[in-house]
Amino acid sequence: VWISIAASHIVFRKRYLAEGKSLADLAYKAPGYPWTSWAALILSSLSCILIVFDETQRPALYYTVPFVVACYLAHRIFIGKRDRVSG
Numbered sequence: 001v002w003i004s005i006a007a008s009h010i011v012f013r014k015r016y017l018a019e020g021k022s023l024a025d026l027a028y029k030a031p032g033y034p035w036t037s038w039a040a041l042i043l044s045s046l047s048c049i050l051i052v053f054d055e056t057q058r059p060a061l062y063y064t065v066p067f068v069v070a071c072y073l074a075h076r077i078f079i080g081k082r083d084r085v086s087g
Contacts, residue, residue: 003048006041010034 013023013033023033030036051057 002044
């Protein structure tokens with residue numbers, strides 16, 4: 001979840017600036033941006049990688065990765081199709 005949040009934050013602000021807008025116009029001023037977002041992304045990713053080495057935590061990967069893929073596919077099939085039709 002935190003990887004997704006950090007990545008979304010980085011991508012959003014990058015696209016926002018690419019559109020010619022100013023970060024000063026945003027209502028929320030992210031403290032330490034972009035360093036905090038990048039730190040969250042890297043440290044959360046490292047945490048997921050390190051789970052592999054802990055036998056008691058390893059099942060979390062076995063169940064979480066397929067679950068996330070299934071959620072993504074379900075969203076793509078049911079919601080994504082609706083957005084393409086209406087948009």
